[in-house]
Amino acid sequence: MTNTTVHLAVYDTLADWETGHATAWLARAGFTVRTVGPVAGEPVTTLAGLRIVPDLPLGDLRPEDSALLILPGADTYDEGDALAPFTAKARAFLDAGVPVAAICGATAGLAREGLLDDRAHTGAASFHLAATGYRGAGRYVEADAVTDGDLITAGPTEPVAFAREIFARLGAYEGKRDAWYRLFHDSDPAAFAELNAREA
Template sequence: MTANRSDKPVHLAVYDTYADWETGHTTAHLTQRGYRVRTVADDGRQEVTTMGGVRIRPDGALSDLSPQDSSLLILTGAALWDTGDELAPFAAKAAEFLAAGVPVAAICGATAGLARAGLLDGRAHTSGAPAYLAEQPGYAGAEQYVEADAVTDGDLVTAGPTEPVAFAREVFARLDVYGPEVLDAWYRLFHDSDASAFPVLMAAAERGDA
């Protein structure tokens, strides 16, 4: 039995060169737990092509997205974050979400976009490496950088490019998708291949908690 934790969907930002593997765990398990996942693109009428060559027809346009209509905004990595300001509107939308008290989760190159927008300043965060963020114009959050797989500070979740499972764990914790014991077991199974976590998840599934 899945649990519908919110009548507001989770929004996944999509754009050309988006790193599709970085959010697979997050969106798949949110869907299993009753969340609706909707994709938003800068132009909601045109398909985007992921870094893996998958074409996505977005559900809507970024300009039409209001934080009040969402549970979470997910920003994934993409080559475009490092080649110009084409994705700046997505960082601006993240600023709207954070100002409204609605969570934002950013992984890989999306953290650079948030750094350039000043959204990491004053918030604990992580990324691929401190030097990567230090190269971003306007970034002044070096003192808040944390050497960790993924970090949550209030409504902001960040992770480096090699940590899609830890990224998902932080999202699940922020949205209260699983209880602490089940979340720990989920992480141990998918990150560490710990077989002892499987019975915990099976028992939780029988209760409707996973």
């Protein structure tokens, strides 16, 4: 992969815990993480009350400048159409063959956009997505995280599985993803040594 810039969508009420594993460990693997907000220079406030000033506005984001778009969950996905521009951008990414990773409420946004109708996916719960009126219920998978081509989805309790699927799609931590997952998901102490072992 030649492009190593990953874009993280940021907006009011984003769920802080859902993307930290992915973004921190992508940065450690040499990727650049840039934040994308609704308006240039206008801070957003997370569920924890943290203020983030986005690196660039959504309108300036182009699929060809990115390796991946990450959409975290947010309460505002179920409170109207304020985040519809982000799911429309996800469509542009997928149409261009650039991967998108969505977790929790962002999967409901993708459902409303019609992006889950023909792709295997998961989310917070099947009934949550069904409430959007989408036509993809038959493609819902009861799993921690699901990858279907360029689309990765996960529920709100699975940030580690979400990160693992992102790493796999981007080719990060080849040979060490299993150890990474066992360390952070299963608290396996043996995985720490495997993850940190130097290559021979």
